[in-house]
Amino acid sequence: MAQTAxxxxxxxxxxxxxxxxxxxxxxxxxxxxxxxxxxxxxREFFALLGxxxxxxxxxxxxxxxxxTATSGHIxxxxxxxxxxxxxxxxxxxxxxxxxxxxxxxxxxxxxFGLKRESKDKNFIGDRVEEMLRxxxxxxxxxxxxxxxxxxxxxxxxxxxSLAKAPKLLLLDEPLGALDxxxxxxxxxxxxxxxxxxxxxxxxxxxxQEEAMTVASRIAVMDEGNLVQVATPAQIYEAxxxxxxxxxxxDVNIIEGRATxxxxxxxxxWAEGQPPILATPTKSLQAGQAVHFxxxxxxxxxxxxxxxxxxxxxxxxxxxxxxxxxxxYHVELAGGQMIKAQMVNARRLANRPITWEDEVWVGFxxxxxxxLEE
Amino acid sequence: xxxxxxxxxxxxxxxxxxxxxFLIVLKISLSDIALARPPYMPQLDLSxxxxxxxSFFSELDFENFVFLTTDDLYWKAYLSSLKIAVVSTFLTLLxxxxxAYAMARAPEEWRPTLLxxxxxxxxxxxxxxxxxxxxxxxxxxxxNQLLMWLGIIDTPLQIMNTTTAVYIGVVYTxxxxxxxxxxxxxxxxxxxxxEAAEDLxxxxxxxxxxxxxxxxRNGIIAGCFxxxxxxxxxxVIPSLLGGSDTLMIGKVLWEEFFSNRDxxxxxxxxxxxxxxxxxxxxxxxxxxxKQREAEG
Numbered sequence: 087m088a089q090t091a092x093x094x095x096x097x098x099x100x101x102x103x104x105x106x107x108x109x110x111x112x113x114x115x116x117x118x119x120x121x122x123x124x125x126x127x128x129r130e131f132f133a134l135l136g137x138x139x140x141x142x143x144x145x146x147x148x149x150x151x152x153x154t155a156t157s158g159h160i161x162x163x164x165x166x167x168x169x170x171x172x173x174x175x176x177x178x179x180x181x182x183x184x185x186x187x188x189x190x191x192x193x194x195x196x197x198f199g200l201k202r203e204s205k206d207k208n209f210i211g212d213r214v215e216e217m218l219r220x221x222x223x224x225x226x227x228x229x230x231x232x233x234x235x236x237x238x239x240x241x242x243x244x245x246x247s248l249a250k251a252p253k254l255l256l257l258d259e260p261l262g263a264l265d266x267x268x269x270x271x272x273x274x275x276x277x278x279x280x281x282x283x284x285x286x287x288x289x290x291x292x293x294q295e296e297a298m299t300v301a302s303r304i305a306v307m308d309e310g311n312l313v314q315v316a317t318p319a320q321i322y323e324a325x326x327x328x329x330x331x332x333x334x335x336d337v338n339i340i341e342g343r344a345t346x347x348x349x350x351x352x353x354x355w356a357e358g359q360p361p362i363l364a365t366p367t368k369s370l371q372a373g374q375a376v377h378f379x380x381x382x383x384x385x386x387x388x389x390x391x392x393x394x395x396x397x398x399x400x401x402x403x404x405x406x407x408x409x410x411x412x413x414y415h416v417e418l419a420g421g422q423m424i425k426a427q428m429v430n431a432r433r434l435a436n437r438p439i440t441w442e443d444e445v446w447v448g449f450x451x452x453x454x455x456x457l458e459e
Numbered sequence: 460x461x462x463x464x465x466x467x468x469x470x471x472x473x474x475x476x477x478x479x480x481f482l483i484v485l486k487i488s489l490s491d492i493a494l495a496r497p498p499y500m501p502q503l504d505l506s507x508x509x510x511x512x513x514s515f516f517s518e519l520d521f522e523n524f525v526f527l528t529t530d531d532l533y534w535k536a537y538l539s540s541l542k543i544a545v546v547s548t549f550l551t552l553l554x555x556x557x558x559a560y561a562m563a564r565a566p567e568e569w570r571p572t573l574l575x576x577x578x579x580x581x582x583x584x585x586x587x588x589x590x591x592x593x594x595x596x597x598x599x600x601x602x603n604q605l606l607m608w609l610g611i612i613d614t615p616l617q618i619m620n621t622t623t624a625v626y627i628g629v630v631y632t633x634x635x636x637x638x639x640x641x642x643x644x645x646x647x648x649x650x651x652x653x654e655a656a657e658d659l660x661x662x663x664x665x666x667x668x669x670x671x672x673x674x675x676r677n678g679i680i681a682g683c684f685x686x687x688x689x690x691x692x693x694x695v696i697p698s699l700l701g702g703s704d705t706l707m708i709g710k711v712l713w714e715e716f717f718s719n720r721d722x723x724x725x726x727x728x729x730x731x732x733x734x735x736x737x738x739x740x741x742x743x744x745x746x747x748x749k750q751r752e753a754e755g
Contacts, residue, residue: 152654172657185655189673198669199659250659 094127109158118144133297136307178252182259184243186231193227217245257289331379344370356420366456380454385426394448488726489519523727540708544691547629555637563645620702628696636685644678
């Protein structure tokens, strides 16, 4: 059964649940967010991704109400929430430190928000039980936060922030404190819970793998600006800048100049070497400076010259063996280093390429991305 | 074996510096007043051997404790001390908590200075500081002069030699003991807890009562004990500031010892005071222990 892809951002009739309109935030002389506009849609799992200090946490704190924008407006379901205090927003946040109340049991932690709305006891009890089941914490209801493990604490924090059924859930580096195995497992749990509850999630993270795994769309941020907002696949396969290409995953970036631009373009990248044949997304001027970005897994490495649009001769300098894959660092004739990644389909002893070998690297004319300066 | 030695050191310390003096006081409280040096009978004469020990014990009795019940001065003084200690502990908490809260919320680079300022009064003699309050509170004192100059009052307020002066003196003297433990509890408080409480629908005030207050509970309890215990036996403040109006057990104790030279009755007063203090503390700690075990 084919499902229609979830992509409300492509539909012009869809109203965004959150709208940042020309938002600027300054702290004294320092501008954390520069005139930023962004739409987030209902049921999205939206990731704000960037290095520390890029302004992603400030964005989240503005949504929670802990910071107010210096200028511009933030709308939630069409309503300007600029001056609504945090305790009156239909928004809940899961804190990086979890911020569980140490003097309250798990049950009371989850019930905390519900009790503030002074709903009747039965309703609170049922809702807390439901949250405990959802996060598989029923056994631990009576314990205090210091008596459970880190992963369980993380789930309590999630249950507590979901208990009030917020329109929007904010997650501030939610998995930062967990070890790798648990983190991966929890990522899928998060997606599962997001689908079950239908809540809009906004997650802040500096971990690109985490953003790629969980998010429907990712906003890559740098120094208070949005660099690219797109689906994980678009961000990875069609980055719009060197910054995004470099931030997400591993990439080879080759500087050069466009030659004979057209539908296909050549990129002259080294003296005495054949130009790289690539497919630009925009028309280029002849002689224009460009960056050519290509992912290592799209570069093949062979002993014999392969039949591909781009082939270059090089020497293996280094091999990083990662078990399932190996990354070869190959020095091309012009001194340019290029990384090629190969799946280790065969066992180690059968593979022919080793250090100092002369090899051919190859890729198709659509494998890489041409980025303007 | 090494563990045993390590544990033995603090126990020996307690034994030598607390239990032995207490037993001596207890012994004196069971003796009779005598015109001698030291002024009580019987004396323990170890050279007389077993017979001496037997006659020594046969002469001890609870006469002095019975005497405490016959004169209503004593139980009135105990009650009055308790009342003064409870009220002044509460007042100290009322003043100390906001100070500790403000200190814990101050910018980090200010905190060592603020701590220093809280401790600073300890650098001058306690006696001098209490005397200076006499200069402030007396009828011709700084406070009355200021109030009259401002035209708020026409005749000087009688603060000196009243219980009010004692409260002022106690709150002033013991304030640091209240501030420091509360400050250390509040300083550890994670600010994101308050944000979380607000995020979940609390107003600032609710967040304070539901998060900050319970999490500073240990500091409050420690501070209250540190103020309550010395206040109940306080002698200097009531005798300098409280005048003859203020009845406190510390003053009674002093008079028994130095005016009456009745060491046995004075010792009995001290033993009863100790019991009054120890029983609630032990009960409280038992309760805490039970609570911890219930959570365990």
